Amino acid sequence: MASIITHSMRAFLVILITHLPVLVLSRTLEHTHTHTNIHPHSNPPLSFKSLRSLEGLRKGQTAKGLSNLKRYLNRFGYLNSDDGSDYFDEVLESAVKHYQQNYNLNATGKLDYGTMKNMVVPRCGVRDSGLHGHESINGSLYSFFDGNPKWPSEQTHLTYKFSSAVQPVSLDVFRSVAAQAFAEWQRHSQFTFEEVQPLSRSDLTLGFFVGDHGDGFPFDGSYNILGHAFSPTNGRLHLDGDETWTVGVPSDVDLFSVVLHEIGHLLGLAHSLDQNAVMYAQYTPAAIKRTLIQDDIDGIRALYSTP
Ligand SMILES: [Zn+2]
Ligand SMILES: [Zn+2]
Incomplete structure (x- = not known):
């Protein structure tokens, strides 16, 4: 002992x-x-799971949780600045497109099923x-x-x-x-x-x-x-x-x-x-x-x- x-x-x-x-x-x-x-x-740590609730969103919309997506894209090099807001603006759309291109997804700029599924891997x-x-x-x-x-x-x-x-x-x-x-x-x-x-x-x-x-x-x-x-x-x-x-x-x-x-x-x-x-x-x-x-x-x- x-x-x-x-x-x-x-x-x-x-x-x-x-x-x-x-x-x-x-x-x-x-x-x-x-x-x-x-x-x-x-x-603070990113919550990957919460991103799934954003599926279906596109430019021009405001939705709770979009600020998490901005943090995610900022953290992984797709958004230069993160304004902390829940508004889906043009800058976010182009960041989403860039992400989609890199992961061989349809570069639509919309938060479709495939994109959100990919983000939680x-x-x-x-x-x-x-x-x-x-x-x-x-x-x-x-x-x-x-x-x-x-x-x-x-x-x-x-x-x-x-x-x-x-x-x-x-x-x-x-x-x-x-x-x-x-x-x-x-x-x-x-x-x-x-x-x-x-x-x-x-x-x-x-x-x-x-x-x-x-x-x-x-x-x-x-x-x-x-x-x-x-x-x-x-x-x-x-x-x-x-x-x-x-x-x-x-x-x-x-x-x-x-x-x-x-x-x-x-x-x-x-x-x-x-x-x-x-x-x-x-x-x-x-x-x-x-x-x-x-x-x-x-x-x-x-x-x-x-x-
Ligand atoms: Zn470390
Ligand atoms: Zn690595």
Whole structure:
């Protein structure tokens, strides 16, 4: 019994000690992340479910809850400003059209069934930055963050560590899944990755958090937003500790698929329009992703100009 208490106290202390620097760091790094037009700490979680009640609305109408839609579209990069009103104006219509184009829906600007159904699919919390409809020249559908942030060319060996506020899966499982996901990116890019001890300095830090966890992008309970990661060279990758994370079972939220996706952000890839790409923003249990596809590989190689 005594040894169990000692062990759990030690685990708690390790979590506490390793978590504190992240919180401090997150405040000093605010200016480096790529999410614009969002004010940290004035940003309550989005309610995806409530969006369904807006089905059928179109330009010119006023309806309670349209302000939630504006927050959603602002959060994910389709509306530059959110006026907080429940009026469906021209700006909102064009944002809806842009969203519909990116998700291969009829770009009507109306809140039809397909659009509202699409909006409640669980997804990554990173905005669909750099996506402007199907306009790519060479047919590729990957994208980069605004300004193409990336790791300096001499920095191809990146270290990572784990620092979580909660532990929905054991550290051993998390460590093993992350190692496999890093290996997949390593196979197709110039990067090599190495885990370092929790108290060491690292380029990347991965962890589970719940609700408002201090970086201005609160998590929201199960489903909705599953995780997010910051563009280079920030290095933070956060997973929503309220999800039912699964490993190797095609149900609920597949830890490997989401970690593989979020690592792409750490390296500088934004969302792809290719539904089969690891970097596609949405997650569905039916489409678990274990390997990078050509679009992901083309994206990382284009960003770092490797053949
Ligand atoms: Zn993402
Ligand atoms: Zn976060």
